[in-house]
Amino acid sequence: MSILNAQKPLNIVAVSGGLNNPSKTEALVQAIIDELAEATPIHVHFIKFSEIGSLLGGAIYRNQLPQRVQDDLAAVEAADALIVGTPVYRASFTGLFKHFFDFVEQTALVDVPVLLAASGGSERHALVLEHQLRPLFSFFQAQTLPIGVYATDRDFTPEYTIHSELLRDRITLAVARALPILEWAPAKGQRAEVVKEKSQQANQNLGINKQIEQEEVLPSAAVPSLDAAEARLHSKKAPKSQVA
Known part of the structure; x- marks a missing residue:
């Protein structure tokens, strides 16, 4: 506004x-x-x-x-x-x-x-x-x-x-x-979209956090960035290619 x-x-x-x-x-x-x-x-x-x-x-x-x-x-x-x-x-x-x-x-x-x-x-x-x-x-x-x-x-x-x-x-x-x-x-009319976007981001971050928890515990200097963690999460979800 x-x-x-x-x-x-x-x-x-x-x-x-x-x-x-x-x-x-x-x-x-x-x-x-x-x-x-x-x-x-x-x-x-x-x-x-x-x-x-x-x-x-x-x-x-x-x-x-x-x-x-x-x-x-x-x-x-x-x-x-x-x-x-x-x-x-x-x-x-x-x-x-x-x-x-x-x-x-x-x-x-x-x-x-x-x-x-x-x-x-x-x-x-x-x-x-x-x-x-x-x-x-x-x-x-x-x-x-x-x-x-x-x-x-x-x-x-x-x-x-x-x-x-x-x-x-x-x-x-x-x-x-x-x-x-x-x-x-x-404004009230925009609130639903704002809340929806924030909820989606929160759920995405939750998935990233769970993925990090499943990895080995790293020294603080070696903790990956959020972008790197997100990329790793998506790569693990991708289907593995078939080897002839």
Whole structure:
């Protein structure tokens, strides 16, 4: 896409893992949505665990989920970009937050930009963005945006609105750094082809890795290049010529 989807709003899916209503996490995610909406046209699907949390716990397989949650998962998989936020409990994201993303198809978020956010009781949980959330979305091969947003209890009023100017500045900076990446986010109509191509490449690399594992263990200096390994794999698959 060219200049920030001038012809079509970005399809943004926001996820708040906060179970309470009102929720500091929900307020944080909404503030990020509002900041992004001021910068570029967007269409937002907001998934709130305060509304769907009770529908998640009993399901082991995706087809056991209520239709509403299945629709939310489909929205995540079709998004141009994600904004995800979670409260921090015991130094990590919530169990239901992880449970929800366990149902997401593992190639659906390849190269999808993801803006990370979290809220916790104090600054001691601030690294949850780097130690917990970023690795989770790296598994999906998503493109986690360079700056995440972490908020503490003291950033909010008793009415769950943001009063910290430092937090507002952080949100503004996170969105500003996200915009150049969002400009090149593949549109929904292109996502299927992008995912298909990435899946094919992943399967090809898996075959190459298995072939290398079957070879003798070589010193690191003698490990063949990926191109050489691929050529050797194809040569082994080729039919052997008949000798008269």
